[in-house]
Amino acid sequence: MEDVNTRKNSGATATPVKRQGTTKRAASSGPASERRDHLVKLAAELFARKGFQATTVREIAEEAGILSGSLYHHFDSKETIVDEVLTTFLDDLVGRYRVALEQDGDPRTILSEMVRIGFSTLEPHRAAITVMQNDWSYLRSLPGDRFDYLVRAEDEVERMWVEQIKLGQAAGQLRADVDPKLTYRMIRDTIWVAVRWFRPGGRLNTAGLAEHYITVLFDGVATGERSSHRG
């Protein structure tokens, strides 16, 4: 298993988020090249910093010390590059969620673990997550179905979370008066948007962030007994 898209899956079910592509060396296909991987990483950083559209193939090439025409020896379009950035991240994420769900544990424990997984991806996949957030709607708006897998992956992840939240409610661990889907979305957003401001080296690392958030998520920020405070 040398494929760059699955080798970080920690041995989990390795079903990729996306089917085989139809273009030159689409993500999830073909033998991985280290040179190619390196170019993808450079491009990801630029995409994250300036946005996908604002990043030119000339800049990517310059960053790699070659000319823009040479990039097309490795990729058949700029879209193919960003495609590979995103699938690499999504395959890793979904794979790790699957592992978490395979463990046995009560819903609250599993949900905590899923929160930890989310935060733990912030550093290794910072660029990809940033691109996903900033360029999601643009990529989705492109003609063709090339980026439909983004929505499919999102749906699969949502199902995983919502199911655990519902199980937690059924087991009496989570309050019955919160909306599972709404709660999932707020958790998800809180985790991913942290890429905007999280920088390694601050007071808290991502593990610390995760524990802080788990505390607030389950128990809230108010002191004392649960209140019926009227704001």
Added chain:
Amino acid sequence: MEDVNTRKNSGATATPVKRQGTTKRAASSGPASERRDHLVKLAAELFARKGFQATTVREIAEEAGILSGSLYHHFDSKETIVDEVLTTFLDDLVGRYRVALEQDGDPRTILSEMVRIGFSTLEPHRAAITVMQNDWSYLRSLPGDRFDYLVRAEDEVERMWVEQIKLGQAAGQLRADVDPKLTYRMIRDTIWVAVRWFRPGGRLNTAGLAEHYITVLFDGVATGERSSHRG
């Protein structure tokens, strides 16, 4: 008080987020034109849907039923348009926060009100909030200091929130073991990112969303007494 940038401020201190611009009819200056306002609204929708860069001046003009050249009678650049979209939103938001802080009330009450204000902007300023999130880093990366006010406004808002959180801790209403700045960021992110999925007409309106979030924020999603659960 006919200026579009301040007329939604409910009578609060009307200090705009931004100084007078230097370009043709920059936001917060000059007599407002309804035609111009309309064009800004059309552009905002396109910016939100496709991203600022992916939206061409030709598309904006077409949406308005004119040709691209005619747009330059109203604005001297595409940047001026997005500038106006953002300042209109920020002036409204900051103005309303200022009003909330002028009321007397304990920190928890004020914080709840600030959460409500945030969610209440989701509908009227959906496009602007979307643009802020998706194009923030690109706009900030442009040469010149034109969009520096984005950071200034962000800083002012952060100070407002963090101060109330600290007051809440000092008053014993909020737990002392959560980080004020971190907590603020998570609240902020949770509110704004909701523009990505919130659509009017669903089960909950923005007021309902706000109450749901206030509940979870203060009391958490876990049932029963505060737990020291080991996830």
Added chain:
DNA sequence: GTCTATATGAGGATAGAC
């Protein structure tokens, strides 16, 4: 695998007629 050279198109913006 990279370079040179270039096709091809689209974008923001302008000038001046109406």
Added chain:
DNA sequence: GTCTATCCTCATATAGAC
């Protein structure tokens, strides 16, 4: 206030030499 016509720049992508 809008249109016509157009400039200029810069983008992605290609072809073929090395």
